[in-house]
Amino acid sequence: MTITLAFQLAIAGVSVGSIYALVALAIVIPFKSSGVLNFAQGEVVTFGAYAALVLTQLALPYPVVVLGVVVLGGVGGIVAERLLIRPIVQAPEFTLVMATFAIGLLIKGLISLKFGDSAASLDSPFDPEPLIALGLRFNLTSLWILACTTFVTLSVIGFFKYTKMGKAMRAVSVNAEASRLMGIRVSSVYRWAWGISTAIGALSGLLVAPLIGINPEIGHLILRGLLAAVIGGFTSIAGAVFGGIAVGLIETFSGVLIGSTFKNLVPFLLLMLLLFFRPHGLFGTAEAKRV
Amino acid sequence: MKTIFRAVCAFVLTVAGLTVSAQQQGVTADNILIGAFGPITGPAAYIGLAGRDGMNLAIKEINAAGGINGRKLSAAFEDDAHSPTRGLAAAKKLIEQDKVFMLMSVGGSNATAGTIDYVRDSKLIMYVSIASVPQVTWPFAKNMFRGGTTESARYGELYAEFLSTHFKTKKIGIMSGREEYPRNEGDATVTKLKDWFGIAPVARVEFNIGDKDFTPQLVQVQKVSPDVIAFLGNPAEAAIAMRQAKELGMKQPFFVGSNMVDPALVLAARTSAEGVTGFSLIPLLPGSKNPEMVKWQESWKKEYPSAPAGRPNNFDVMAYADMYVVADAMKRAGKDLTTDSMITSLEATKDFSVGAIATKRTFSTKHHIGNLSLVPMIVQNGAWEPVSWSSSRQSDILSRY
Numbered sequence: 294m295t296i297t298l299a300f301q302l303a304i305a306g307v308s309v310g311s312i313y314a315l316v317a318l319a320i321v322i323p324f325k326s327s328g329v330l331n332f333a334q335g336e337v338v339t340f341g342a343y344a345a346l347v348l349t350q351l352a353l354p355y356p357v358v359v360l361g362v363v364v365l366g367g368v369g370g371i372v373a374e375r376l377l378i379r380p381i382v383q384a385p386e387f388t389l390v391m392a393t394f395a396i397g398l399l400i401k402g403l404i405s406l407k408f409g410d411s412a413a414s415l416d417s418p419f420d421p422e423p424l425i426a427l428g429l430r431f432n433l434t435s436l437w438i439l440a441c442t443t444f445v446t447l448s449v450i451g452f453f454k455y456t457k458m459g460k461a462m463r464a465v466s467v468n469a470e471a472s473r474l475m476g477i478r479v480s481s482v483y484r485w486a487w488g489i490s491t492a493i494g495a496l497s498g499l500l501v502a503p504l505i506g507i508n509p510e511i512g513h514l515i516l517r518g519l520l521a522a523v524i525g526g527f528t529s530i531a532g533a534v535f536g537g538i539a540v541g542l543i544e545t546f547s548g549v550l551i552g553s554t555f556k557n558l559v560p561f562l563l564l565m566l567l568l569f570f571r572p573h574g575l576f577g578t579a580e581a582k583r584v
Numbered sequence: 585m586k587t588i589f590r591a592v593c594a595f596v597l598t599v600a601g602l603t604v605s606a607q608q609q610g611v612t613a614d615n616i617l618i619g620a621f622g623p624i625t626g627p628a629a630y631i632g633l634a635g636r637d638g639m640n641l642a643i644k645e646i647n648a649a650g651g652i653n654g655r656k657l658s659a660a661f662e663d664d665a666h667s668p669t670r671g672l673a674a675a676k677k678l679i680e681q682d683k684v685f686m687l688m689s690v691g692g693s694n695a696t697a698g699t700i701d702y703v704r705d706s707k708l709i710m711y712v713s714i715a716s717v718p719q720v721t722w723p724f725a726k727n728m729f730r731g732g733t734t735e736s737a738r739y740g741e742l743y744a745e746f747l748s749t750h751f752k753t754k755k756i757g758i759m760s761g762r763e764e765y766p767r768n769e770g771d772a773t774v775t776k777l778k779d780w781f782g783i784a785p786v787a788r789v790e791f792n793i794g795d796k797d798f799t800p801q802l803v804q805v806q807k808v809s810p811d812v813i814a815f816l817g818n819p820a821e822a823a824i825a826m827r828q829a830k831e832l833g834m835k836q837p838f839f840v841g842s843n844m845v846d847p848a849l850v851l852a853a854r855t856s857a858e859g860v861t862g863f864s865l866i867p868l869l870p871g872s873k874n875p876e877m878v879k880w881q882e883s884w885k886k887e888y889p890s891a892p893a894g895r896p897n898n899f900d901v902m903a904y905a906d907m908y909v910v911a912d913a914m915k916r917a918g919k920d921l922t923t924d925s926m927i928t929s930l931e932a933t934k935d936f937s938v939g940a941i942a943t944k945r946t947f948s949t950k951h952h953i954g955n956l957s958l959v960p961m962i963v964q965n966g967a968w969e970p971v972s973w974s975s976s977r978q979s980d981i982l983s984r985y
Binding site for chain 2: 305309408411506
């Protein structure tokens with residue numbers, strides 16, 4: 294393998310990995326604050342892609358489409374949390390997970406009903422011709438996704454570190470009951486956690502649509518998002534992003550070095566190996582419990 | 585006296601009706617029930633939704649024109665989700681619970697493959713409109729028919745001849761999906777390239793349905809610099825692969841499997857689809873300005889006014905035409921419709937045509953492959969156009985029977 298080819302593969306790996314990273318981020322945020330693993334997040338990505346398609350067909354400028362998709366995604370998450378999750382928030386974790394499954398199926402069903410199952414496409418706002426520099430080819434849409442992933446990651450890290458709501462989310466994730474006693478409105482924390490994560494999920498859909506097309510099956514990306522989140526440690530924002538990029542790179546390089554047959558298997562095999570040595574992922578830490 | 589006469593008539597008619605229904609499942613005095621299956625959910629839903637809608641449009645027209653020998657046609661439909669197990673479950677339900685007269689497969693090869701052994705044993709007729717899975721028609725079974733599609737061995741013949749003679753090359757790369765149809769057609773193409781032209785593909789790589797990144801496969805293909813890349817899969821995957829090939833600086837033209845010679849590919853791949861070639865199973869694609877196709881599309885759109893972009897597609901046309909083939913055979917089978925009379929009638933079908941929108945269908949007592957004709961096409965200015973190329977070799981597949 295030449296150096297140029299290795300770099301070209303790295304570009305492809307980071308490109309697909311940044312998509313996984315965004316999905317992983319959207320999974321980690323509500324889990325970090327409420328302990329709920331949202332299996333509907335894949336369908337939120339699908340929703341974002343279709344919302345972008347509809348808004349684009351209205352001939353709205355790209356920045357308005359981006360804003361519209363983020364707002365629709367966020368509001369959708371807040372509504373879903375208020376109507377479908379909060380009434381059962383005291384139920385066992387498994388029940389909550391199944392509820393998110395149901396929400397996902399509902400979103401997918403409504404999309405199929407409205408748009409059918411045929412594939413559609415969304416034009417990228419950027420030139421489809423790759424940018425050539427240093428003998429390497431860069432897809433402008435992929436670079437845009439990478440830039441957005443970086444921006445979202447830094448924003449989320451900053452949000453958790455410096456804002457009152459972010460700090461409240463961290464507190465609730467440690468102990469919801471104690472946070473309530475300290476005056477934190479836990480219901481508000483859950484609401485915002487859902488809103489932010491679904492806004493990111495919807496944004497992911499808008500970003501990936503020009504690269505992978507639009508169909509009701511986009512939600513399968515959640516498998517890679519979950520893999521990335523587990524590698525990252527499930528409660529770490531930076532870990533989720535690192536995990537996503539790592540999965541993208543592993544898939545791409547293993548596809549070339551080992552063969553495309555094993556491309557999809559290798560990341561899972563490596564995950565099993567990783568969990569053997571680090572059961573809480575690369576960036577996760579074991580929860581301390583008083584005994 | 586009148587009362588007795590009426591009672592006797594009613595008794596005779598009732599017995600006659602019961603006799604028919606007792607003799608042949610799915611057939612009553614006033615109805616023929618067909619069981620159909622195809623994927624209406626999942627990545628291959630573009631096939632099954634179209635197959636179902638095309639078939640139902642034909643049924644509506646046939647019934648509006650008076651039905652078949654005094655009976656109306658109706659269809660029970662099951663989603664096979666493009667899965668062999670779901671396909672088998674669908675076939676079992678349709679035959680054992682719904683008690684249909686015959687089956688229509690309007691889905692892909694994956695699910696249809698799962699039904700074959702069971703349906704062969706059931707002795708009921710299965711008419712396959714779209715799937716190319718070879719076991720439908722080879723080895724020969726009296727109750728299995730293939731309509732609009734052709735067998736994967738025939739695809740292999742045409743693909744191999746086109747790739748080597750149209751592109752005038754021996755350096756051919758093949759990228760194929762791991763599911764039933766792309767694997768079968770890929771294998772058939774490799775076989776015929778070797779048998780007819782003494783060519784071995786310079787690369788044969790596989791991918792999974794639903795993959796989002798084809799860089800590893802493209803890099804493997806790029807290493808051996810083929811002159812043309814044959815891509816066998818679904819439009820969603822082809823669109824990504826073609827875009828990524830451009831990004832990798834690959835200039836090779838793409839040739840695609842016949843399921844992608846459809847407006848859906850152009851819709852998904854946009855400019856990356858320009859120059860792509862492939863074989864169409866129908867002579868005119870939806871969107872053509874041919875008056876017959878325009879008229880047909882108007883009827884279709886009247887029936888399905890809120891259909892999404894990309895519809896109707898080729899599979900609408902294929903299933904529509906095949907429903908007419910079946911209806912025509914039923915008419916010729918006469919009032920006493922049984923599986924045996926229907927098989928005899930289907931086997932007598934020769935050059936049946938619903939018009940310029942579909943190819944003619946011919947069956948015989950020796951083989952049940954209705955269509956051996958495919959039309960080579962190329963994407964030019966965002967639309968599929970015919971290519972001036974014709975096969976100069978005699979097909980081998982009928983000589984097996």
